[in-house]
Amino acid sequence: xxxxxxxxxxxxxxxxxxxxxxxxxxxxxxxxxxxxxxxxxxxxxxxxxxxxxxxxxxxxxxxxxxxxxxxxxxxxxxxxxxxxxxxxxxxxxxxxxxxxxxxxxxxxxxxxxxxxxxxxxxxxxxxxxxxxxxxxxxxxxxxxxxxxxxxxxxxxxxxxxx
Numbered sequence: 280x281x282x283x284x285x286x287x288x289x290x291x292x293x294x295x296x297x298x299x300x301x302x303x304x305x306x307x308x309x310x311x312x313x314x315x316x317x318x319x320x321x322x323x324x325x326x327x328x329x330x331x332x333x334x335x336x337x338x339x340x341x342x343x344x345x346x347x348x349x350x351x352x353x354x355x356x357x358x359x360x361x362x363x364x365x366x367x368x369x370x371x372x373x374x375x376x377x378x379x380x381x382x383x384x385x386x387x388x389x390x391x392x393x394x395x396x397x398x399x400x401x402x403x404x405x406x407x408x409x410x411x412x413x414x415x416x417x418x419x420x421x422x423x424x425x426x427x428x429x430x431x432x433x434x435x436x437x438x439x440x441x
Contacts, residue, residue, distance in 0.1 A: 352373075354370055366388050381404055383397045385397050402423070404423025414434055415437075
């Protein structure tokens with residue numbers, strides 16, 4: 280700023296116009312021309328984002344259940360509860376071409392085995408199932424790692440026996 284310029288007070292409206300902010304008096308909603316009011320690319324971007332988020336959640340749901348087309352699954356062992364209403368299965372699951380792991384799935388006898396796993400073990404782990412009652416399942420493992428282990432599935436208590 281040079282010494283010759285005089286300072287003057289600038290109104291808020293003038294300041295908004297200078298910095299490019301909208302002028303609510305002349306241009307409601309920030310648009311100079313009426314045809315600018317509906318920016319289709321905003322809606323397209325929001326729609327595309329919603330589709331991507333939905334696809335990620337859908338893919339994770341399939342991954343968690345070990346379901347096709349995300350995962351390939353094969354039955355290793357099956358054990359039926361003494362009452363016959365529940366079933367525990369050990370499945371070898373490989374998702375997205377990764378290394379396979381063993382997953383323990385407990386489900387109703389008539390349902391499919393595509394329910395979330397109760398526990399997961401490293402491939403090569405020897406896992407044995409034993410029902411103590413209709414509400415209690417003992418899991419014995421030899422070798423390998425336990426990736427995760429849930430102690431309950433609905434009304435069934437699951438515990439790791441040594």
